Amino acid sequence: MEQTEVDRGVSYRTLIWLAAAAFSTGIDGYVLAGLLPAIADDLRVSEAAAGQLMTVFALTSAIAAPILGTATSRWERRRTIALSLAVFVVGNLVVALAPNYGVAFGGRVIAALGGCLLNAVILGYVIAQTPIRHRGKALSFVLGGWMTATALGVPVGLVIGQSSWRFPMILVAVVGTIALVGIMLRLPELHLPAGTLADRLRPLRQPRLLAGLLVTVGILCSSYTCFTYATLIFGPTFRADWMIILIMFGYGLFSMLGNAVTGRLTDRFTPIRVLTVVLTGLLLNSIIGDVALTFAPVTAAAVMGLLWFFLAGVGNGGAAVPQQARLGGLAPDSAAIVMALNGSAISLGAALGGGLGGITLAAGAAPHTLLTVAATILALTLGLHLLVARERTT
Missing domain, CATH: 1.20.1250.20 (MFS general substrate transporter like domains)
Incomplete structure (x- = not known):
């Protein structure tokens, strides 16, 4: 009989919500790449400046990930995942509704703060909840959402963004919200030892x-x-x-x-x-x-x-x-x-x-x-x- 659980760990029916969350953060990292001319025209900036909306997301993630991970290390893991995903969703909505470049820039920073913590906590959650001999499969299953996003991010953004570059950002927020509901309903609580920076x-x-x-x-x-x-x-x-x-x-x-x-x-x-x-x-x-x-x-x-x-x-x-x-x-x-x-x-x-x-x-x-x-x-x-x-x- 095919196993539906990772050796009595978290079931794949539960992990799929983490995969959906990973997909939303992954597609967010790629969706803007094909829309730079449209973004630049709408926000009245150069295409090079529009590209910095991707840059600031990545740079904020690089700096904030270890700091936020340490600051929240004593928190219960499901709550941390949900909160970081909610912040990520809000950031994308700010970008989608931004009236100017400055607001869009700030929205990308907010989304990055949620996204970088989300990815770190998801990784720790899967490792902690999965037996070693099945850990690779579990991580592959969850991170498969991110890998799928690398293939679909730009083309999805280009297709949906034909009428407005803002629609793909709304899509990211919708996928993130669906994942958030599933995580709140299906993901077991988990407490891990705190760590220091x-x-x-x-x-x-x-x-x-x-x-x-x-x-x-x-x-x-x-x-x-x-x-x-x-x-x-x-x-x-x-x-x-x-x-x-x-x-x-x-x-x-x-x-x-x-x-x-x-x-x-x-x-x-x-x-x-x-x-x-x-x-x-x-x-x-x-x-x-x-x-x-x-x-x-x-x-x-x-x-x-x-x-x-x-x-x-x-x-x-x-x-x-x-x-x-x-x-x-x-x-x-x-x-x-x-x-x-x-x-x-x-x-x-x-x-x-x-x-x-x-x-x-x-x-x-x-x-x-x-x-x-x-x-x-x-x-x-x-x-x-x-x-x-x-x-x-x-």
Whole structure:
């Protein structure tokens, strides 16, 4: 008989509400990427400024996650999940109803404060409520909501946002509200031992681990430097909205493929080997894509641009599993804390990437120049990764 519970832990019928909450936060992180021109026009700001609505969300998440996690560590977990999800929903409603850029900016900060705490508490809840031998499946089930959001976020935003960019934000709030009701009705209460901020940051005393977290920052920074402004990069060659929708959907699917493939490869080979191949591939892909978009004829540039973007999806999606496995191996006794810090590193990298891309465009550079910036970041990241790997083996 097929099991419906994680070995007498929380049932999958209950975990699905956490997956829905993860989906809402995941889709929120991607839904704005395809709507920057519409947002900029409505709020009367530049497209680079509109991109900072994604940047401030990621940067706030990176800074606030460990602080809020510590401040609420004595709270009952279901209540914390519900409160953080409610704050996230309110923030998205503020953005959806914002009369100007300043209010929208503030709404993104509010949403980030709720979202970053929500993700951290969900991770801790699943780990605490699931036996070790089923933990991977449970986490995969819940985080499957986030992975689905990476594939659907931008295309859903583009489809629903055809008449107004505000509708996708309302959709995020609606999904979050549905998840909130399910969590309040179905999720069991849970009390966990309190922790201090010093406990959470203690693994950073290891220089090798800190360097490993910087690798995460580099991977996400290079990714979001281009992804945040992908609609601008493809604008000259793919003008129809339905084309951009398909392209973004394809990126999400290839990201999921990369995640699935490297998950199996990491079990077969070492995480360091797999990550080295992924980072090298991403670097070469960025260089080739930059050359193609700069010098190739229009038709060839369109084809090469698509190839670059989809391969970047494979690499960016595929880097997560080996990187997390490598970080866990660097500090096996502090795995939960390290994964939380890695979450902050992901948000920081996304924020830096969106900000750096915006600065580049504001300086007057052409959108395809962002590939050069991404390649530079990837070269530095690969060098740092190899340095950490070398120290690991010596």
